[in-house]
Amino acid sequence: MGHTDGRGQPPLTPAEPYATVRETHTGLVVLVGDLAFKCKKPVRTDFLDFSTPERREEVCQREVELNRRLAPASYLGVAHLNMPCNVAAEPVVVMRRHPDSSRLATMVRGGQPVTDALIAIAEVLARFHKTARRGRSIASHGTVDAVKTRWTTNITELQRFADTILDRQRLDAVDHLASQFLAGRGMLLAERISERRIVDGHGDLLADDIFCLPDGPEILDCLEFDDHLRYVDMLDDAAFLAMDLEFLGHKDLAEFFLDHYSRLAADPAPQSLKDFYIAYRALVRAKVDCVRFAQGHLDATADALRHMDIAQQHLQAGRVRMVVVGGGPGTGKTTLAQGLARQVGAHVVSTDEVRRDMQSSGAIRGEAGVLNARLYADENVRAVYEEVLRRAHLLLANGRSVILDGTWRDPRRRQQARELAAQTHAAILELRCDTAVHTAARRVEARKAGNISDATPEIACALADNARQWPEAHTVDTSRPPAEAVRTAEELWHFAGQRTR
Structure with a gap:
């Protein structure tokens, strides 16, 4: 030899x-x-x-x-x-041969500090991706259909192990969540292609195959047996290592690495896409675990179940959501919407802000302060809500969850929001803020000059009964301290992500 x-x-x-x-x-x-x-x-x-x-x-x-x-x-x-x-x-x-003590997985399992090593790995990977092969044939593997095909292939192979190693209902739930994400994200994946983020990557980035040496990391064992499986989104490539770090029990290191890589790669990808690719890589490893089980390695069962846990958790966390937060003026809907957005990382689209933008641009006209007339005439209200939904559509299609802040007193507008959620395969959550009429009126009266809302105490009183006619919504008591109301909304947010139907 x-x-x-x-x-x-x-x-x-x-x-x-x-x-x-x-x-x-x-x-x-x-x-x-x-x-x-x-x-x-x-x-x-x-x-x-x-x-x-x-x-x-x-x-x-x-x-x-x-x-x-x-x-x-x-x-x-x-x-x-x-x-x-x-x-x-x-x-x-x-x-x-490199010393096993320098293996990233060994260092992580041993509790050694690895943040500097992860920064170096992120730098190497970002440089590699910057100059990696690209082209039309490679980019074709980043379309929704191509990604869906890869996902379905893995699910089909895992179905053989349903009811032996894996739970069939969980496998179906994971498949449904992934299918919903992909079905509504054609715009997002098309943008990834136009930004030339589909590359001939590594394809199998595991902590066990990375050695942290004095001269820098050595990243071994790329996927060589099928070129097409290496033609991936750069984020997908990096997400493999993030998934593996989480599998090793260090979700904090996984987030640290992926965030650092994203900054180096100048990649503003939404969190939902990161979650999807982590879930996809966990599914791939679950398949490998099942193959090892079939080869006689009975201990691979626990690894397969752990990988399935990671896949399901990230698909639930990354589910794109639309939250409709409504109620009359002074009920605390803006406070709730903004507080929830800070907790979950969603984008707020406010009817007050949209109305002000449209008024400034001349798209709508009229003076404020009169219900159902002038600035609040039916045609102006309709135009504002149409613009709110247009902005929401762009965000949802690009994988970004939205919180829509308005009165939502017209059931026709609420139905349009539901139709948009269905069109973009987003989970919808409807929240109605509720507080005593005199409390709402007092809040409106106490607002500081320059507040973006044009509501008056009289309007708050006039809309109070109308706002309560919303049977599909979860009622949130906003007479409580704001932090308590936000906690309630956040619990409902997480529940919405877990629903599979």
């Missing part, structure tokens, strides 16, 4: 054996001294084919070529193990 480059001399710790063998679900790794020798198992699965020597040769050569993009010093070449009896020589990838 020979290799095509010189040997490195990484220091091994006394605890590490000079020679050892490690097994994965698709190969064997023989560690000897300062070298590692990787060979592929002669297996064929739903997602790879190593069944012939020719196919294994091709995959080994491709592995070295692709991994030299991120770790040129670690991949030395392809050697061949000569077999007896005229059997074809077995290809073996020859690599430098």
Whole structure:
């Protein structure tokens, strides 16, 4: 056996054996001294084919070529193990052996500080993505249909393990949540393509395959057996490591890494897209766990269930939502809307702000202070709510949850909001703020000059009974301290994300 480059001399710790063998679900790794020798198992699965020597040769050569993009010093070449009896020589990838103590997963499990290492990894990955291959054929793998196909393929393969390892109802719930997200996010994914964020990436970024060395991180073992599975959104690529850090029990490190990567990549992606890709990567690893279980590794069951937990939690957290917050003037709806937005990271679209914008631009005219007339004439009110829903549509289609702040006293406007939520496959939550009429009137009277609302105490009293005619809404008692009302709304927000139908 020979290799095509010189040997490195990484220091091994006394605890590490000079020679050892490690097994994965698709190969064997023989560690000897300062070298590692990787060979592929002669297996064929739903997602790879190593069944012939020719196919294994091709995959080994491709592995070295692709991994030299991120770790040129670690991949030395392809050697061949000569077999007896005229059997074809077995290809073996020859690599430098790095100390296990420098493995990111080892460091995380051991509780070592890794924030500096994660910053360095984010920097390496962002630079790699900046110059990674792009093009029309690669970008085509970032469309809604392409991403949906990858998701469905994984779900179909996991269905074989339903009612044995996995719970069928949970699998169906996870599939539904992901399908709802993708169905309403065509605009978002099209924008990702137009921004050239679909690249020939790493495709399998795990903490176990990253070594934190004095000269910087070495990122190994990219996905080499199917080019199409490497053609991914840059965020999807980074989300794999975030998912794995969370799997290792450190969601804080996962968020730290992904936030730092996003800043370096100048990527303003919504949190919902981050959650979706973390869920997708957790699903991929659940599939690998199930394959390992089928190969006789019974302990893989717990890993599969843990990965499914992560997938479901992120799909629920990342579900795009529309919250309609209504009630008469002075009931505290703006305070509730803004307080909830701060807690959950949603965008507020306010009828008061939209009305002021449209008045300034000349789109609507009239003086304030009179109910159902002038500035508040029916045609002006209709125009304001149409603009509110137009702005909400753009945000929802781009994966950003919205909170719509207005009186919402007209059931026709509320129905239009429901139709928009259905169109964008967003979970809808309707909240009606309720407080005593005299309290609402007093609040309006006490407002400081310059408040964006044009309501008067008389309008507050006139609208009080009308606002209560909203049977579909959850009533929130806003006579309480604002923080208590916000907590109630936040609980309802989280419940809305968990509904699968």
